Amino acid sequence: MKYILYILLFSTSAFSGNYHYAVEEKQFQTTPEPPLEERNTKNLILVETFENPDLKDDPQAGDFYLEHATDHSFQLEESIKREGTTAGRFEINKSDPKIWGGHRTEMSQAQSTACEEGWYGFSQYFPDSYTSGSTGEVIGQWHDQADEGEHVDRSPSNTLLTGDGRIKWMARWDADKIMDSGYSDGLEYLDLGPIPKNEWIDWVVHIKYSHTNTGILEVWMNGEKVIDRQNMPNSYNDDAYPYFKFGVYKWNWGSASSQKVIYYDEVRVGNENSSYDEVKPGAY
Ligand SMILES: [Ca+2]
Ligand SMILES: [Ca+2]
Numbered sequence: 118m119k120y121i122l123y124i125l126l127f128s129t130s131a132f133s134g135n136y137h138y139a140v141e142e143k144q145f146q147t148t149p150e151p152p153l154e155e156r157n158t159k160n161l162i163l164v165e166t167f168e169n170p171d172l173k174d175d176p177q178a179g180d181f182y183l184e185h186a187t188d189h190s191f192q193l194e195e196s197i198k199r200e201g202t203t204a205g206r207f208e209i210n211k212s213d214p215k216i217w218g219g220h221r222t223e224m225s226q227a228q229s230t231a232c233e234e235g236w237y238g239f240s241q242y243f244p245d246s247y248t249s250g251s252t253g254e255v256i257g258q259w260h261d262q263a264d265e266g267e268h269v270d271r272s273p274s275n276t277l278l279t280g281d282g283r284i285k286w287m288a289r290w291d292a293d294k295i296m297d298s299g300y301s302d303g304l305e306y307l308d309l310g311p312i313p314k315n316e317w318i319d320w321v322v323h324i325k326y327s328h329t330n331t332g333i334l335e336v337w338m339n340g341e342k343v344i345d346r347q348n349m350p351n352s353y354n355d356d357a358y359p360y361f362k363f364g365v366y367k368w369n370w371g372s373a374s375s376q377k378v379i380y381y382d383e384v385r386v387g388n389e390n391s392s393y394d395e396v397k398p399g400a401y
């Protein structure tokens with residue numbers, strides 16, 4: 118972008134002495150810096166950096182659709198952010214009205230944009246107050262799209278969970294075209310360690326969906342590859358592919374807490390031609 122700006126300023130400087138001064142000042146301020154490498158964005162489907170101030174009054178102003186119950190469910194946050202000036206603050210309370218049988222504030226990818234293969238980057242922050250007991254929470258899900266005549270209440274095939282103070286990945290798969298509700302051929306929990314508090318966690322997820330042995334599931338946590346499932350089934354036998362949701366969803370509170378707050382920033386969804394570098398959180 119800086120190159121483009123320079124070219125514009127130089128071209129206008131030929132017509133005005135005032136612009137000439139602006140060019141010299143701009144050059145002086147940025148001369149020591151080499152031109153920045155730009156993030157490739159051509160394979161991105163959805164981006165949410167929470168920098169659009171319109172989100173404050175209209176949480177639907179961005180690329181994702183917010184499922185939420187009240188005004189406190191989603192807010193722009195200025196003091197805790199991964200990049201730029203603002204992040205998204207997601208909150209649920211035990212006293213909130215329920216949505217689809219549970220407490221949730223989740224931003225969702227449009228189902229029509231789901232692809233057979235996708236790259237997902239997002240940054241997530243748990244404050245000190247986030248306590249996770251035995252009942253657990255969904256903090257990221259790749260939600261399947263049921264076929265006609267199939268139950269819609271199946272567990273997501275790929276889910277990021279908190280529970281008992283830890284982060285876990287839950288993978289499910291099934292070969293049946295019409296699945297029995299709640300029963301999958303395969304179920305695997307992958308423990309990703311204790312929930313880091315008061316720090317941003319940068320996630321990159323790559324999924325090539327398959328209910329056969331052609332699936333790929335790769336997950337990086339803060340640049341370290343923590344899941345690598347190649348040529349294994351990782352989803353259900355459906356005509357349409359799963360769509361990504363992030364936020365927090367809780368179906369049963371237990372006694373560990375009555376409120377959950379999580380922050381998100383730097384959310385990007387790319388198609389099958391995308392890459393780690395294209396979706397990874399943080400400045401370029
Ligand atoms: Ca931001
Ligand atoms: Ca089955």
Ligand SMILES: [Ca+2]
Binds near residue numbers: 263267294354355
């Ligand atoms: Ca199906």
